[in-house]
Amino acid sequence: MAERISGGGAPAAAAAVAVTCWTLVVLSLVTFLVADPTIDSNQLFFLVDVVGAAVYGTVAGVVLARRVHPVPIILGAAAIGIGLAALGYGYAQWAAVRPGLPWVDVLSPLQNTAWIPGTLALFLVIPWLVRDHRLDIAARIGLVAGTLVTAWFFWARTFTDVAQVPLLAPVVGVGLVAAADAARRWRRGPVDERVGLGWLALGTALMALSFVPLMLPSTWPGLWMFTPAVHLVVQPFFLGAIFVSILRQRMWGLDLVVSRAVLAGSLTALLIGLYVVVATALAGLLPAGDSTGAQFVAAAAVAVAVQPARMWLQRRVQRLVYGSGTDPGHAVRELGRHFGSAESPAALLEGLAAGVGSGLRLESVVVHRADGAEVANWGRATGSAEFVDLMHRGTRVGMLAVTAPPGETLGIRSRKSLSELASVVSAGLVVVQSAEDLAGARRRLATVRAEERRVIRRELHDGLGPSLAGIRLGLQGVRNLLATDPPAASALLESLQEQLDHQVDGVRSLSRNLFPPVLDELGLTAALEELATGYARSGFDLDVVADVPADIGGQTGAAAYGIAIEAVTNARRHSGAPGCRVEASCGTDGAGLPVLTLVVRDVGRGYDPSGPAGVGTRSMRERADELGGSVVIESGCPTGTVVTARLPLVAS
Structure with a gap:
């Protein structure tokens, strides 16, 4: 990478330059007003010089103080x-x-000579130097050419009588070459140097072309006013182009911030000045009549003729400063286009971030979730960010972090447009989060199904399979004993009958645990009571207290039954208690929505929250999450474990 130019500022020299320039401006205006001369082209060029000294001196002081x-x-x-x-x-x-x-x-002679070196150097020398790296061979050649042409013009204008065309042609030619080089660097130069060079190229070209009218015959009508008016408009524009290039790239380490409102106001003031100059020039070209009414009509005609151009330029200025933020409808349509064309949720948010960034002319846009995780970004931030909360139905769902282009700050209008567009980004973030939640629910459902299949496989493989194989061997033994020892064969048949009855009960128990028929036929209360009866036969007491309508949703009842089975199974295996209590009731949550509350409590060893979650615990939570509910596991008071599940009666 090329070596970057560095150096410190000179505040004392900067102050001296600014004070000197403004002193000259004040003295010039005082002497001019005291003289009270008649209006001609020289007064207009005097105005150009006054404006140039004030503006260039101020900018030179600001930059020189820092670098x-x-x-x-x-x-x-x-x-x-x-x-x-x-x-x-x-x-x-x-x-x-x-x-x-x-x-x-x-x-007195200074009026014809003092302006030459500095004014020509503005567009013949400075464009080659506006860069943050060492000069290449082309820049060095251009710099030498610009310096020689400046010196030639000063010498020829001061000490010779060279005609205007050969005097000014080298100035215009080298100026256009400097503009072409700036345009080339804007298109193909180092990426970190391109920002703002388009404006520099345009400003340099306009400065060079502003000297073309000086080569025209002075007898042309209106030329006496047109030439200084062009210089009055072009020179501040060129200075603004230089300033934009420096600030946008933070060139030479400058980190100066200019409000967008100040930029918009400056450009608007420039347009107003241009409007006044053009209107005055056109009014001066109209014939003067004896009637005041005729003069009024003439002035109105001039205003009507110039007004559309002013409005057109004003809209371009607003679009330049604020982007499509001046037209919220356009910005919303642009974001809507990203909604319709996005191929994936991630692409949707990336497109919305790009739409906001390009629409409001921002440097970067980053979309964060409520937890701070970054989900989409556009551009590259080089300065401090401003944040806008993304709200959806009164809840903060995320945050938008944006940075203005280097050298700018967001104005009131941009912040207002950003807050309006944030609602569209909020909707996009909600869509993305909903898609991710759906994908997560699908993954959890697949996990639960896989776990249930593993349970069934384990029961069949470790329980029913070996038992049936043993019964088959026992039947073969019965066959062998029938001829030689019928009493023994009869006793063996009775034993096999007991084993077969036990396996049948096991299959029925497995079936009931998966989804008992009584749950569909009689509801959750009956299913829990049947579950208590089954556990009582194995010596584990299950106290069921349930007051649940039989017609609650099938999904809610199945989820509650599955959670109850897992909780009771954990209590039987790990609590050490002789039984547990199961409570089920219907009520409403804090928002007034109907919910089913299931509580399973025991008085055993208690719950260790630091321990790893087992398959049963994960299964309970996944069943609740599928319906938008929750499961809380905590220690009882004074001992034991309490499992509380809250399930919406209408699945969310």
Whole structure:
């Protein structure tokens, strides 16, 4: 990677440059106003010089205070030179109405010479230097060419009578070459240097072309006003292009932030100034009549003619600063397009982040879940982020982190548009989370089904299978004993009969545990009582207290029965207690929705929350999660374990 240019700031020099420029501006305006000259093209060029000295001097001071670099030094020198030219003109005008002023011979010539080096260096030299790496061979050649042309123009304009076309043609030509190089770097240069170079290329080209009217015959109508008006508009634009390139790239380590509102206001003020200049010029070209009404109609016609252009430019300025945030409908349509074209939930959020970022002209957009996990991002953040909560039905579902482009801050309008678009991103995040929850439920359902299959396989393989094999061997023994020892054969048959009856009971018990018929026929209460009867035969007492309607949903009843079986099984295996209590009741939750509450409690050893969760515990929770319910396992008071399941009677 190329070596980056570095260096410290010079606050004292920066202050000196700014103070000098503004002092020259004030002195120029005072001498000009005291002289009170008539309006002509020279006054308009004087206005160009005053504006240039104030603006260039301020920007040069701001940048030079943070970084010593040829660009702010040239800007400062240009501002001082332009300020001296303005002072020279103002002082000359004052001397014309008040003869005998001192230093006229020194200050008056400055109006024709002092502006040349700095003004030409703006677009012949500076564009080659606006970069954050060492100059390549092309930049060095361009820098030398720009310097030579600047020196040539100063010498020829000051000491010779060269015609305007050969005098200005090299200036325009080298300026356009500098613009072309900036455009080339914008398209194909280092990625970290491209931001803002498009504006620099455009500004450089406009600065070069603004000297073309000076090559035209002065007799052309309106040229006396058109030429300075073009310079008055183009020079601040060019300076803004330089500033944008520097700030957007945080060039030379600058981290200066400019509010979008300030940027929008500056551009709008520039448009207003352009509007006033054009309207005044057109009004001046209209013939003056004797009637005040005729003059009013003429002024109205000028306003009507220029107003559409001003509105068109105003919309472009707003779009430039705020993006589609000025048109929420457009931004929402753009986000809606991502909703319809997304191929996956992840692509949906990525598209929404890109839509918000491009629509509001942001540097980066990151979508976070409520837990802080990042789920989508667009762009690359280089500055501090601003956060917007993503809300859905009054609940915070996530957060949007955005950064403005380097050198900018989000304005009130951008924040308002961002809060409006956040609702669309919230809906997208909810869709993605719902899709992930559905996928998770499917995985859990597959896990439960696989576990149930393993239980059935284990019961068949370890219980029923070996038992049937033993009965088969016993029958073979009966066959062998029938002829030789009938009493023994009869006794063996009775033993095999008992084993067969036991296996039949085991198959029925397995069937009932999976989904007992009584649950469908008589409801959950009857199924729990039947379960208690079965456990009583094995010596484990099950106290059932249930008050549940028989017509509750099949899914809810099946889930409650499965949770009861797992909880009772765990109590029998691990609690050491002689029995447990099962309670089932219907009620409502905090939101007033109907729920089924199942409580299984014992007075055994108690529950160790630090221990690993077994298959039965996971199965209980998965059954509850499938319906949107919950299972809580905690220690009893004073001893034992309490399992509490709350299941919605309408599956969520």
